[in-house]
Amino acid sequence: MKDDSKSTPATETPAAGRRRFIGSAALAGLTLGVAACADKKSEGGAAAPAAGGSAAASGHAADAIHLKPGELDTYYGLWSGGHTGDMRVLGLPSGREITRIPCFVPDALVGWGITNESKAVMGTKPDGSLRYTVADTHHTHASYKDGNYDGRYAWINDKINARVARIRLDYFVCDKITDLPNVQGFHGIFPDKRDPVDEKINYTTRVFCGGEFAIPLPNAGIEDASKYRSLFTCVDAESMDVRWQVLIDGNCDLVATSYDGKLAATNQYNTEMGAHYEDMMSAERDACLFFNVARIEAAVKAGKFKTIGDSKVPVVDGTRESNKDPKTALTAYVSVPKNPHGVNASPDGKYFICAGKLSPTATVIELSKVLDWFDGKQEKLDGAIVAEVELGLGPLHTAFDGRGNAYTTLFLDSQVVKWNVDKAIAFHKGDKTVKYVVDRLDLHYQPGHLNATQSETMAADGKYLAVGCKFSKDRFLPVGPLHPENEQFIDISGEKMVLLADHPVRGEPHDFIIFKRDLVKPKQVYTLDEFPNAVKDPKESGVFRKGNKVEVRLTSQAPAFSLREFKLKKGDIVTLTLTNLDKVEDLTHGFAIPKYNVNFIVNPQETASVTFVADKPGVFWCYCTHFCHALHLEMRTRMIVEA
Ligand SMILES: [Cu+2]
Known part of the structure; x- marks a missing residue:
């Protein structure tokens, strides 16, 4: 295996008909592949000079990713968050991470898994605690209309507990999680x-x-x-x-x-x-x-x-x-x-294209012929x-540029191979003179998923390609035993691929999609009516008691909460509801209760609530945790729990 992977030069078109099926040594090969990468680096004397790599260093292509302060990216990328159970939103071509949308796992910034609203989405046990606090997201895809993304929804999987989450792309929030039975x-x-x-x-x-x-x-x-x-x-x-x-x-x-x-x-x-x-x-x-x-x-x-x-x-x-x-x-x-x-x-x-993984091939399946089979x-x-053509060792995933070319990651070869689908079909039909491999580019290292801008839509535009490399090895400052993964961005607008940038990402994203920014129209201020429990006016604030069940309702408007203090009795079961009445874009408030494990945010015109037992008597300064105003530190209220 080691010999095989090392004997595939970066620009070689695999020999016709050669079959290098990976046998029982395959698993060892996965490790050897990593070693082979280290070799490539030392041979080159510098970090892997990719095909077209010199162009990246000197040409305009690489400049595209360096946006000037204030410039916006032209594409959104939706990345799966892996173990963190969230969806990450990147801007492309810069590769900047803009936000994370918590789905399956609690999130301390938002208070996901703390608020009643997020717990209702995540699912709770009879005692009110979360059913699950771990996840393993892999794949994210968005809703379509007329063969292109329509900006309504995205979905993401949780492999561990067989759940699918939906993200509303108007607010970039998770609104539903469904369990898949059996x-x-x-x-x-x-x-x-x-x-x-x-x-x-x-x-x-x-x-x-x-x-x-x-x-x-x-x-x-x-x-x-x-x-x-x-x-x-x-x-x-x-x-x-x-x-x-x-x-x-x-x-x-x-x-x-x-x-x-x-x-x-x-x-x-x-x-x-x-x-x-x-x-x-x-x-x-x-x-x-x-x-x-x-x-x-x-x-x-x-x-x-x-x-x-x-x-x-x-x-x-x-x-x-x-x-x-x-x-x-x-x-x-x-x-x-x-x-x-x-x-x-x-x-x-x-076509559907199936990558071989343990076979060095990709298989192109014509969909009209599958339908013909169903029709007899x-x-x-x-x-x-x-x-069914050879591409190299360990083919995993394929992206497209809309110009008839496919791009397939080769896990063992640490490459992406650009190949022409029509030419591969001609080669398969018998014309062995056809060269279907257009270009190869060394990656760093061991690529898994890849995706091109607008790749799996009818509007594939062939501008950029992102590749999720599973190993980063020597590409970033060392930070102890746990290495980041390496997302590499590649310009695919020309004949040759040009490596633009490395980005460290925390493990372990898998799949992602990249689409034009005008396909989504995110709202930056909520509508009060989205929340049936909203406190619509500061005058509605107060403490409302039914036995030991207490509702605390209040609003936030910088730099104050509508209640200067609120009194509870030890043992009260408290539901605290907070509506942020600020309408200004970017004016988010937080609400933390010391010693009560409560912290969450409310965005402009958003309502969130928490339920807890007032089991500790004393004075507790509830304070704003999301910087909002020059008087942010003064933005507090007292929770007084009487013994
Ligand atoms: Cu505030």
């Missing part, structure tokens, strides 16, 4: 791009979620792993209710959807349904599993489903055995080389594969 290891996520049947619905109404880990269904402790199954889940984009699930053989990894709304697909790396890694990589080929959305929904409507355990969600049968007849099949298992990773839809709407017009499903 799913473990919820990985890939993708909204549909239009309805498969209703012409008028040219926008996202469904979100598809892939279950990665097969489990006993219902989960009742069966030890024979070959009997475990996974579910592919459809969530309603508006209500966030789970609409239906499909029982499948194998697993779901990443998810892609077609522009006509008819197909969704997931790559499967464990068609063996093995429980251990050597079982999971024993077969030479796995699958890209297609879902016929209209047929699945017709089957649900016709009552051809079962339910699993306590869940009432209809589950249709998408297993191989039940879907052999194309004319009635709900699913189609297209054979692709072993342990693929990443399935991505080309912006022309024609394409005899062999394999005929939908129009190219």
Whole structure:
């Protein structure tokens, strides 16, 4: 493996027909790949001189990322936050992180997981504590209209606890979290791009979620792993209710959807349904599993489903055995080389591309031929594969520039390879003189996800490419054993890729999307009516008691809270509601209660509440924690708890 990865020069087009399937040494290879990178650096005498790297140092391209003070970025990037369970918002091309939107994990800035409103979104146990405080977000995608983002919503997954969160892109806040029933290891996520049947619905109404880990269904402790199954889940984009699930053989990894709304697909790396890694990589080929959305929904409507355990969600049968007849099949298992990773839809709407991971190839699947198979017009499903071409070692994810080129990360080679899809198809058809690889660029190091500006939309513009490198090694000042990851930004507007910048990011983001800034219209001041519990006038402030249940209602207007003090009795169950009546953009207040573990913010015209037991008598200075005014330090109120 080590030899293989080192013997692939940066500009080599892989030899025709050569197959370097990664065998049992693959896992060792992942480590060796890292070592190989260090070698590259020492060989070059400087940090990896990438193809086109000298242009980055001297040309105008690199200047693009250095915005002058006051200049705004031209693109938004929505990044998954990994373990921090949030969505990160970056500006591109500068790469500056602008905000983080907490979703699954408590956040101390906002008071996410502290306020009643955020706890209602996150979900609580009967005692009021949070159900979960850990998460593992991987993929983030946004809602579509007419093949482009429409600025309504974004979604993000939590792999650990099988939850999907929705972010409202008018306020950049998480407003709903849905549990996927009977799913473990919820990985890939993708909204549909239009309805498969209703012409008028040219926008996202469904979100598809892939279950990665097969489990006993219902989960009742069966030890024979070959009997475990996974579910592919459809969530309603508006209500966030789970609409239906499909029982499948194998697993779901990443998810892609077609522009006509008819197909969704997931790559499967464990068609063996093995429980251990050597079982999971024993077969030479796995699958890209297609879902016929209209047929699945017709089957649900016709009552051809079962339910699993306590869940009432209809589950249709998408297993191989039940879907052999194309004319009635709900699913189609297209054979692709072993342990693929990443399935991505080309912006022309024609192809899904499955990256090989343990195979050095990418497989191009023509969607019209998959639909023909479902219609009985394409005899062999394999005929939908129009190219299976070598790219390099460890291909993972693919992005597009809208000019017919694909960009695929090579994890083991630490490269991104630019290749032309039409030329790859011509090569696959038999013209071995065609050079489908356009360019290669060394990355630092071990890239996972990548995405280009507007990549998976019909408006792919081929300006910039971002790559999430899993290892940063020597690219930043050392900060102890935990290294940041390295997001690299690349100019892809020309024939050659030009490396523009390294950005350290805290682990561990995975996927991201980048889109033009005018596709979202964020509001910077809330509307009071968004909050049914708003304290709309300072005169409504006060302490309202019913036995030991006490409501404290107050407002904030710089530099004062509407109550100068409020009195409670020890043992009171207190709900404190605060509305920020300031209407000025950027005038956020905070509210902290010492020794009571309370701190949250209220943005202009926002209302938030907290509930706690007044169990400690004394005087507690509640103070503003978000700098708001010259008299910010004076902005306080006294909570007096009588013994
Ligand atoms: Cu304040």
